[in-house]
Amino acid sequence: MITKLLNEIQKKDAPIVVGLDPMEKFIPTYIKKKAYDEYGQTLKGISEAIYEYNKGIVDAVCDLVPAVKPQIAMYEQFGIEGLMAYKKTVDYCKSKGLIVIGDVKRGDIGSTSASYAVAHLGKVKVGDELIPVFDEDMATVNPYLGTDGVKPFVDVCKAEDKGIFVLVKTSNPSSGELQDKICDGKHVYELMAEYVNKWGEDVMEGNYSNVGAVVGATYPEVGKALREIMPKTLILVPGYGAQGGKGADLVHFFNKDGLGAIINSSRGIIAAYQSEAYASYGEENYADASRAAVIAMKEDIKSALK
């Protein structure tokens, strides 16, 4: 999977992933109105609105970017209906040739992580049948439980040609409370980076592994250190845009081959029409605003990498 992702990044010349994290307030009023008129202000109503909204964005940006990253929490909050919209979004994005990174941040004891791995990347056994479930291409994984919790995902990556991104240094303000602590002379994020290297050894494709890492754009110096510790790891970089990360901050997340990182933007793209810069599009043209925001982001990163 990692080769496919790297190829798509190069083909589209865009180390960019669009975060499909629909909040109710991002969705244009006319889309919500239509859905609420049909289904009421219900979980089904909002879920229909989310899917319509997502489709518009996906149609507008699918030729520009290699991948999307739906944040499952934004769907899970609307229950079963929301998760149906998640699954429909995953399938729709795949039908448009996009690689789908499920931002699920699952992680548990071994046997339980195996179930999560199956749910998101594998096939589940029912009687004599093997059935794909949410079937994303890649997923994010929480490493708090250690190797037990991550290994089942790696095993599924190997069997099904999928990939994961392990949380190493997250983009949020309080990530340092645990991740920046120093133990055995190194930061927790460095320790986790070494585990990422180890977990990734068994699922290498050429220069990169199917075990990637999450490192927030909001900590560029940490990104630089982690880039060196994990030379064969694709880094998924959240925190660009709305969370404060800028193009210039991103340079050190990349390897000298110009690869090695993929930058996520969510709100900055999917709700572009609500920002001053793209307000002139109006909500009817929210998807065009998203497209313009992707093009601007591409330029920002490109000029930073020059």
Add this chain to the structure above:
Amino acid sequence: MITKLLNEIQKKDAPIVVGLDPMEKFIPTYIKKKAYDEYGQTLKGISEAIYEYNKGIVDAVCDLVPAVKPQIAMYEQFGIEGLMAYKKTVDYCKSKGLIVIGDVKRGDIGSTSASYAVAHLGKVKVGDELIPVFDEDMATVNPYLGTDGVKPFVDVCKAEDKGIFVLVKTSNPSSGELQDKICDGKHVYELMAEYVNKWGEDVMEGNYSNVGAVVGATYPEVGKALREIMPKTLILVPGYGAQGGKGADLVHFFNKDGLGAIINSSRGIIAAYQSEAYASYGEENYADASRAAVIAMKEDIKSALK
């Protein structure tokens, strides 16, 4: 919520939670056959079987224990249908007077954790409506992202009278890879325990907080140390039974008031009929075997606590 849980523990004289973690291999053949005959070997088929299986166990043990802990991964692996069985299980358990601890181990950056908190413990806003979603009573939370990731759950606990259990020291073999590391002169699990105290301050009810902690039965010495660091924290203790924890290991997880811990057993109860000790029940009477296993567990803990 914590007061309600403690009252139920005392009323039923059982600091026990039954882990509803249905694996296909645990479900009696006759239940699976009926479901597969009706719905095929499909996600719907297995999900119907899971719900029937759960109902049998819940009916057999609901007068004996205060709480159940469905592990959502075991349902999520069967997709939307599986999650419908999860939701039906939550509702059924609540209708039987049981407190439901959703073992979801969610945790993310602030705004995303807020969505997870709403999904599992709160109500989601849709237009002008506020709608409960999965609506468990309590949930487990992963602290890798620090205060940002946990605080939204605490806020919902406060608003909705719910509770959480934060992962501190998990029961799995590799939990020490991160959790046992020493930073600033203390183990990571001690550091997290101090955070649990802090996060819990704002949601105290009498002697206990609505912010509890997860500490595995498989590490009794760690349990003893953590009991002292977190005197006002209810400890949810997984790892009893199938994972190797024994009654005698549990003593130090309790406070001197005889409270302070609730012990989980999953496989040892829900698949009791498959173990040698309860094989005589036969699969038709799997639920009676589960009841007998709960009674034996109660005795084991009681004699250890004497």
